[in-house]
Amino acid sequence: MSKANQAMVQKYHNDFLKEVEANVEEGNWVKMCMQCGVCSGSCPLGAAWEHPPQEIFMMIRAGKRDEVLKSESMWMCTSCYNCIVRCPRELPITHIMHGLANYAHRLGIAPKQNPTRRFAQMFWKNIASTGRVNELKLSVGLYFMDGIASGIKKGLEMLPVGLGLMKTGRLNPMGLFSSHGIKGKSDLQKMLKKAREIEDKRKQLA
Amino acid sequence: MAKKEYSFYPGCSSERKASAANYMVSVESMCKTLDIKLNEIPDWNCCGASIGYAEGGELPRHIMNARNIALSEQHNPKQDIVATCAACWLGTKETQERITHSGELLADVNSILKDAGLEYKGEPKVRHMVEVLIEDLGYDALKKPVKKPLEGIKIAGYVGCQTNRPFGVDGESFENPKYLDKLVETVGAEPVEKYDQKVTCCGGALAFSEPEKSQAQIKKIIESAYDYGAEMIVTPCPVCQMNVEVYQGQINKKYGTKFNIPVTYYSQLMAVAYGASAKEAGLDGNIVRATKLEEIAAKK
Numbered sequence: 365m366s367k368a369n370q371a372m373v374q375k376y377h378n379d380f381l382k383e384v385e386a387n388v389e390e391g392n393w394v395k396m397c398m399q400c401g402v403c404s405g406s407c408p409l410g411a412a413w414e415h416p417p418q419e420i421f422m423m424i425r426a427g428k429r430d431e432v433l434k435s436e437s438m439w440m441c442t443s444c445y446n447c448i449v450r451c452p453r454e455l456p457i458t459h460i461m462h463g464l465a466n467y468a469h470r471l472g473i474a475p476k477q478n479p480t481r482r483f484a485q486m487f488w489k490n491i492a493s494t495g496r497v498n499e500l501k502l503s504v505g506l507y508f509m510d511g512i513a514s515g516i517k518k519g520l521e522m523l524p525v526g527l528g529l530m531k532t533g534r535l536n537p538m539g540l541f542s543s544h545g546i547k548g549k550s551d552l553q554k555m556l557k558k559a560r561e562i563e564d565k566r567k568q569l570a
Numbered sequence: 571m572a573k574k575e576y577s578f579y580p581g582c583s584s585e586r587k588a589s590a591a592n593y594m595v596s597v598e599s600m601c602k603t604l605d606i607k608l609n610e611i612p613d614w615n616c617c618g619a620s621i622g623y624a625e626g627g628e629l630p631r632h633i634m635n636a637r638n639i640a641l642s643e644q645h646n647p648k649q650d651i652v653a654t655c656a657a658c659w660l661g662t663k664e665t666q667e668r669i670t671h672s673g674e675l676l677a678d679v680n681s682i683l684k685d686a687g688l689e690y691k692g693e694p695k696v697r698h699m700v701e702v703l704i705e706d707l708g709y710d711a712l713k714k715p716v717k718k719p720l721e722g723i724k725i726a727g728y729v730g731c732q733t734n735r736p737f738g739v740d741g742e743s744f745e746n747p748k749y750l751d752k753l754v755e756t757v758g759a760e761p762v763e764k765y766d767q768k769v770t771c772c773g774g775a776l777a778f779s780e781p782e783k784s785q786a787q788i789k790k791i792i793e794s795a796y797d798y799g800a801e802m803i804v805t806p807c808p809v810c811q812m813n814v815e816v817y818q819g820q821i822n823k824k825y826g827t828k829f830n831i832p833v834t835y836y837s838q839l840m841a842v843a844y845g846a847s848a849k850e851a852g853l854d855g856n857i858v859r860a861t862k863l864e865e866i867a868a869k870k
Binding site: 412445458462466470487499532535547548552554562 | 582583585586587588589590591592613614615616618619620621622623624625626627628629630632633634637678682683685686731732735736738744769770771773774775776778779780783784787816817819820854855856857
């Protein structure tokens with residue numbers, strides 16, 4: 365268990381709702397949920413959630429800290445915003461799910477192997493280093509995240525897609541070696557570092 | 571002087587040799603006809619996209635967008651920011667909305683931007699290209715330059731998520747937005763009015779990390795287009811375009827379907843209708859060739 369996680373457990377004891385309200389993006393909305401279930405029924409990947417959003421909200425209030433934060437559920441969010449526009453209480457559900465996923469990840473207790481968590485981590489590294497997405501590096505990184513053998517297998521499966529994109533000028537075959545990006549990348553890196561420091565301090569994650 | 575001028579945020583996928591490079595090509599052609607001048611925000615960066623939240627949290631994510639807005643205010647003052655990518659538009663607009671509602675966030679953002687000599691005021695409106703087309707020009711003005719109506723082509727308007735929710739286009743419903751159908755009509759093609767998967771999610775970034783779940787979504791989107799007799803799908807979003815187009819082969823293999831339907835951008839339809847060549851309309855960038863559009867583009 366990470367230090368930050370231990371500190372949070374001690375600080376909030378069993379009041380998980382209070383913890384979520386203080387530390388999770390848009391977490392102060394959680395208590396507004398009236399358990400109608402429209403969000404769960406509107407989610408495109410609803411069937412893949414172990415605990416759909418409606419359930420997550422009740423679990424937060426019931427103090428099911430581990431069950432929520434260690435869940436794969438929030439990582440199924442595709443950011444389609446259907447739940448937000450349909451919620452009769454206008455809860456920013458998408459953002460709360462993103463916030464819970466981010467919080468669990470920052471505490472080091474999110475599911476290690478979850479592919480979306482790992483992909484998202486690679487994605488941020490990709491954009492934060494140069495300021496812009498390098499699509500080839502990102503996809504190759506994704507295929508090879510479980511090692512060389514499975515990477516080659518996945519790469520071969522995806523080869524027709526990649527070749528199609530290259531042939532139509534939509535993927536740079538030299539992308540692995542290119543140093544593209546923005547001129548202000550060192551400024552941007554400094555800004556992101558400072559932003560993270562401020563946020564960590566405020567949420568006591570540092 | 572151009573009739574309309576905007577501060578332009580193209581986004582990563584619109585770069586040369588990126589997945590929506592052909593979108594950009596067609597937007598350039600469309601804007602030339604419509605006399606729209608796009609002033610690119612110098613040295614813009616990624617918006618953080620839909621999965622930036624996981625590692626980027628809140629403040630770092632908002633910094634990405636605030637930097638772009640501040641650059642736009644500095645270099646293209648008094649101009650609305652226009653994005654062609656749905657995620658870029660959404661991310662930028664979301665950041666602006668959050669900062670507007672939080673003095674603390676505004677102070678944080680400016681204390682960070684200041685080190686790079688930038689200041690966020692947050693004045694420009696953040697808009698998607700389709701908003702510019704239908705609000706600033708209007709369907710009538712979009713119809714006027716049509717030289718080659720796309721007669722006889724039945725097109726399913728796949729709106730998807732991020733131009734539609736949570737902000738959406740003014741006056742449109744979340745459940746059944748009509749703007750894309752109207753654009754299809756404007757260029758002389760036939761919209762598939764009953765297309766019931768028009769706002770279904772394609773899986774977004776999860777097409778990479780959860781391919782099976784996303785491909786099940788994409789299958790529904792394509793199947794419904796075929797069911798209602800569409801010969802082509804049109805979309806306003808680079809992620810929708812890519813997901814619905816490039817995985818057709820894999821879906822066919824898995825489900826035994828025979829999908830082979832072109833997925834184009836609204837701007838490609840417009841460029842062709844305005845008389846652009848196939849190359850100018852970015853049709854050479856479609857993996858599933860839009861042969862009907864190519865034929866019209868080739869006509870004198």
